Amino acid sequence: MSVIAEETKPLLLSVDGVTVDFDGFKAIDNFSMTLEAGELRILIGPNGAGKSTLCDTIIGRVQAASGKVRFRGHEISGLPEYEIVRRGICRKFQTPGVVPSLSVRDNLALAARRDRRWWRGLGLAVPADERARVEEILEIVGLADRADVLAGELAHGEKQWIEIGMVVATGAELLLLDEPTAGMGPNETARTAQLIHSLVGRHTVLVIDHDMTFVEALGGKVTVMHQGKFLRQGTVEQIRNDPEVAAVYLGRSDH
Amino acid sequence: MLDLPLLIGQVFNGFSVASLVVLAALGLALSFGLMRVINMAHGEMLMLGGYLAYLTFLVVPGPLALLVAMPVAFVGAAAVGAVIEVSVIHRLSSRPLDTLLATWGTSLILQQGARDVFGPIGVSVTAPDWLNHSFAIASGPLAGLSLPATRLFILLVAVVVLAALGLFIAKSRIGLLVRAVNQDRMMAAASGINVRQVDLAVFCLGSGIAGLAGVVLALLGPVTPSVGQSYIVPAFLVVILGGLGSMVGTTIAALILGLVSALSQIFLDVSMSQVLVLVFVIVFLQFRPQGVIAVRSRALEE
């Protein structure tokens, strides 16, 4: 059953009847979902529900056994991952994926580069526009003072923010943030929520998480996944009070 | 001139070469599947097996010396394997490429050691008489085809080792641990498996099998300090073709390469068929980069 989107806003992403099968184990089972441009969507579900696998499928890291993934109307299911990123989707991994041996600025410059063909990179200088974008991102994530530190030496929270910065620096329209607050303290989590809010609108953001306090801080529409299947979709309030979600996910049903 | 006995003979030779290479490659595939590490000194375990067979033949007279030599070589090679694992491989297991170089250094030392102890000339290990004949087919379409008993014996040993290894991995307690670590090293460690000991056990098992293979190879080839080098590159190609350290994949890959080599030698000379085998592997990888058997490891390769 695929949800036909009636909304008038242009459809950015449509996941249509996707199934992903690891030697018989259906990590994702005929799952469908749509995203509109500029939206903030949160994907929640218990561990092993298939949230990360869905991200892998969208970004092209895992090939779907069946079903289609369309971005701005074009099918992207079969494309290699770097092709999908160039079209405007970028993903942040659960474990921070900064390049440890490069400085924060170099990591961002790496992400900010538009013309990635190898002979373009032979010059020593970084083009002015990319340098400007790097400075801008440093401001957004608030790590301008740490720009020349090796990424490997950053604190855990800072690595997460730098990686969000890198995802933004690629100029991607759709940002997939996989548990961006993993391992963060309360005020860091709050600051991350504020950072994500500043990105919504110019970008479409799909956040994957299971920390309900963070989900509530974000607000926005929530989709619930369970054992690879689509369970429920609605506002944070609707989801909090939905008995089926509570039974499956929160493990208790309060009134 | 494609007469049938020559063709069937070559198919048999393909199986025979495959049985030799699979015995050499099994140990490599085991330790590679588990620790993502390639032991360049694996060829010297074969050499060690040959020398241990030579020593056993000196001590144990009579036709049964061969059967005594096999366990002796297994234990001897396993012990040396343990020493290498603890001293060199374990320290570097997080850096697979560096391990490859360090174990190459180990192989040079083992070769020169054998040259100093047993002399550069190599030692003589002759097959017992009960092996020195062949089953010739005199009449019918396959007239002229003869199957040497030694090669049949080696095929038998390969089949027995594969079966025993399969049972060991599938049924035994350690086998369970090996499969767990093989599938998801971090998860296995998290659930209390002593990954260190499993690595060591598997490495010894792999080296032991190579020692056993050394005895069997001594029936058909020389026992000299550099004998390991002539078997190691084909064994590597089998591991690459076989896919991520899977036993079944390695066996199938050994069969494929054995047949490609044997059948191509009908038309080409040995040198050209050796080049053809490499080209075959590179072309094969164009279609199945993950190798014959794609062991879907849950450990996300980040």
Added chain:
Amino acid sequence: MKQATGLLTGALLATAAFSVGAHAEGTVKVGVLQSLSGTMAISEVTVKNAEMMAIDEINAAGGVMGKKIVPVVEDGASDPAIFAQKATKLIQDDKVATVFGGWTSASRKAMLPVFQRTKNLLWYPVQFEGNECSPNIMYSGAQPNQQIVPSLKWAEKAGYKKYFLIGSDYVFPRTANLILKKHIAKDGLKTVGEQYVPLGGTDFSAVIAKIQAAKPDIIFNTLNGDSNVSFFKQMAAAGMSPEKLPVMSFSIGEQEAQAMGTKLVQDSFAGWNYFESLPGAANKKFVADYQAKFGKNAAITDPMVHGYLDVYAWKAAVEKAKSFNPDKVRAAAVGLKIASPMGDVHFAQNQSLVQTAYVGKLQPDGQFKIEWKSDGAIQPDPYDPVAFPNKSCKLH
């Protein structure tokens, strides 16, 4: 911290000048250049021993023209580039009067330009494929017409009609087989097969299948080193041991037979210009002296004897020419009679050794029984008249 930077500049010019001594008055330096490591160490270490023994004997008997011979031993490490490198060192740095050594054709070819440029003299002890005629090398090893062709003549006389040629895939076997095929065809016989296996190759399954299909009367074997072990073991496994299917080998001497286990190669034939079992007092004394020095079951091979007699030939030539100058020495060496364990031999005009060819059959005790002897010493010819008709070697 100074040492670290010192280390850096030092490493770039790591050229601590070693002792570059010219001849101390009472001595003369000679080079001994063999592979003491690597795959060829098997065969070359014993040749070095024979050459050193000859030097010690000469020194004990008063040296050459009153000077004591000082050998400078270098390791060619089975690598042609290193042979060329060490030859340059011996001549330029150590200022040796002459050099004894080399084994594989590759090492000789690599050293050839060095000796021609420096006008020095190399004494080369090993049988080889011929087709070379350099003024700066004394070829004591047999030319093809002194080893390969006589053995074929013996085989033809013994009545073998169909020949199967198998060899390691390098220069000597390929050229030797080229010569053999031409002679076999000229004499109206048949070559029923020709197979090559890479050096160090161990899989003979396909080759044996082709031998079984071709059903030859005799196999002419120019395999080298380890491959002989695999070949004979796999032939035995296929029920074709030497007494069933005769094999004539050119790279199996007493030492290789001993290493492979004599039972494996028993009754196979070998064509050489020397066997340890040669009669004659000189040979008996040489074998006894060598075994006294290097172990009683040490096997004595053809190249070892040539290495040994090369040193005596050089001494005799120096004393005849009254000079250590290489050009004078090689001119004096030609035609000069030299007493050796092979009997009296001398170098021909083309600086190759005139010597008798023998065919031996391997006995259970690891010695070769002499089956056949060429009638008298054979004049060496680097260019086989049948295979390479229009070429000849004029040196003096």
Added chain:
Amino acid sequence: MTQTPFLSRLWIPVVLLAIAAPWLISGYELSLLGRFLAMSILAIGLMLVWGEAGILTLGQGVFFGLGGYALAIHMKLAGLEPGSLPDFMEWSGITALPWWWVPFKSPVLATLMVVVVPGVFAGFFSWLVFRRRVVGVYFALITQALALSFATLLVSQQGATGGFNGLTNFQTLYGFDLNAARAPVVLYWVTLALVVVCFAGVRWLIRSRFGMLLRATRDGENRVRFLGYDTTPYKVVAFTLAAMLAGIGGALFTLHAGVISPALVGVVPSIEMVVWVAVGGRGSLWGAVIGTLAVNFAKDEISSYLPGAWLYVLGLVFILVVGFLPRGIMGLAEDLTRRSARKPQPQPVEAPQ
């Protein structure tokens, strides 16, 4: 590898000493130094592909050989009177010059081939393997099999390649007599000049964004792909450049040694090339050059005095350097001369393949 100020100013005295070498050391040592400097060009390429891009290749001997044979074929043809054949062809039963030998007659084309042939071959081979995302240990083993097959092929095609003897006995190159007294010194300076040019070229490449991308691919290839980069062309270009440098090294070596043969391009020499860079320091260009000189001079010394010992030494060097000194001599020098408190230098951890 960031250079401390002290080390970075050190290259001036070293290059001056190198230029003055013909007057400082004996003829034999100069020929050794020249030969090892030629080999260091290969090491510079190996440092680029292994140190920077994290691609371990055990087959550089192949490209070293292709460059060497390209020039050797030209020199064999240059020394021939028209219409006759090289000596080894006659006694290999060859009657006419193989068709692919003919283009090597022209000096310009042959010199180009020294770089083009290894480059094209390396480019095609690495593209075939990298595009299917075969990396790390798998790739290293395939390159080793490539080295074995190339050496076997060279030996088996004796009629066209000189077989196991290889090609030797060269008289002239570009009209110059190779046996002239002045020849070794001129050859030494040409080699030194090429080393400096290649060194500077690769240093510039490493400093460029291309180099930064290579280091990022080494430390996190997946990460780089998810930033929109197709890493395959970067790795293929790095591998091809290293092969071209190996070709130059091979051609120069052939001039110094006077011989190029399969024994110099097989499995063992190719791995020894890796130890040069490992000993010197895979993260530094200086390391590649110094490592090559140190290991080869040691080999020449040790094998003269203790022939049997060299393999023990080489084996131990492999284990100790890789195990305890992953950043080689230069890494050590780096740490020793660093004035300020030692900043924790991140170990070159390889992402598990």
